Amino acid sequence: MRRKKIAAGNWKMNTTVPEGVKIVQDLGEGSFDISVDIVICAPATHLDALNQLELPKNILFGAQNMYHETHGAYTGEIGAPMLQSIGITHVILGHSERREYFNESNEMLGKKLRTALDHELIPIFCCGESLAVRNAGAQNNHVIRQLKESFGDLEGSEIAEIIIAYEPIWAIGTGETATPEQAQEMHCDIREFLRSEYGSDVADYVPILYGGSVKPANAKDIFAQEDVDGGLVGGASLKVDSFAAIVNSF
Ligand code: 13P
Numbered sequence: 001m002r003r004k005k006i007a008a009g010n011w012k013m014n015t016t017v018p019e020g021v022k023i024v025q026d027l028g029e030g031s032f033d034i035s036v037d038i039v040i041c042a043p044a045t046h047l048d049a050l051n052q053l054e055l056p057k058n059i060l061f062g063a064q065n066m067y068h069e070t071h072g073a074y075t076g077e078i079g080a081p082m083l084q085s086i087g088i089t090h091v092i093l094g095h096s097e098r099r100e101y102f103n104e105s106n107e108m109l110g111k112k113l114r115t116a117l118d119h120e121l122i123p124i125f126c127c128g129e130s131l132a133v134r135n136a137g138a139q140n141n142h143v144i145r146q147l148k149e150s151f152g153d154l155e156g157s158e159i160a161e162i163i164i165a166y167e168p169i170w171a172i173g174t175g176e177t178a179t180p181e182q183a184q185e186m187h188c189d190i191r192e193f194l195r196s197e198y199g200s201d202v203a204d205y206v207p208i209l210y211g212g213s214v215k216p217a218n219a220k221d222i223f224a225q226e227d228v229d230g231g232l233v234g235g236a237s238l239k240v241d242s243f244a245a246i247v248n249s250f
Helices: 015-028 044-051 082-087 096-101 106-118 132-136 140-150 180-196 216-225 239-249
Strands: 005-010 036-039 059-064 091-092 122-127 163-166 209-213 232-234
Touching: 005 122, 005 163, 005 209, 005 239, 015 059, 015 239, 036 091, 036 106, 044 059, 044 091, 059 106, 082 091, 082 106, 091 106, 096 132, 106 122, 106 140, 122 140, 163 180, 180 216, 216 232, 216 239
Parallel strands: 005 036, 005 232, 036 059, 059 091, 091 122, 122 163, 163 209, 209 232
Antiparallel strands: none
């Protein structure tokens, strides 16, 4: 079976609720290949309102983060049951901005993965290297280590529920994109890691998205790569025209 095609938008800390509602309503009026899952990862304040809009079935919503504990004295955090209670299906975990500014470690992300899976939330698990790591030629080891350390002892059947997003940090918000060949090389290595640890059924099933300055001008070439199953899009997901063009780039 061909893997799912996914265009995910990460709005980061952008838009007010009315602005976000307008973007999603406009997007909902576009015509898209319904075999593409469109996953909008909006700020937590927006998710309930967005998820109540009348929309095509392939427009889904995700949170950008979640705490590994489900409830309790953790001021400012959001628990998986809260997201579940408003019908949210996806959650980004381990974005490089969370790793950098909020000190999220591979070990902590392992706990978040466990909690998300226990609550039937589909994790969009981010990995990726800095420019210094790439210049040292250590990017593949770095990314595989991120996955290994966070996946811990999850079962293959659980790994199969995860979406992986490879986002080289040097390409995020910089306008510099990995070449399609660089993306393919890393995605292929990630898939081979999945194959050796969890078997071919899991490796051939898990979608691997590319993120980092995806735009209408480069999406087609990147999505055409054998092991690239879609994109996790930042800036270009905030404009309906550009995000719609990316969704239609498969
Ligand atoms: P940009 O598309 O703005 O480079 O952001 C990528 C990203 O971080 C998506 O999670």
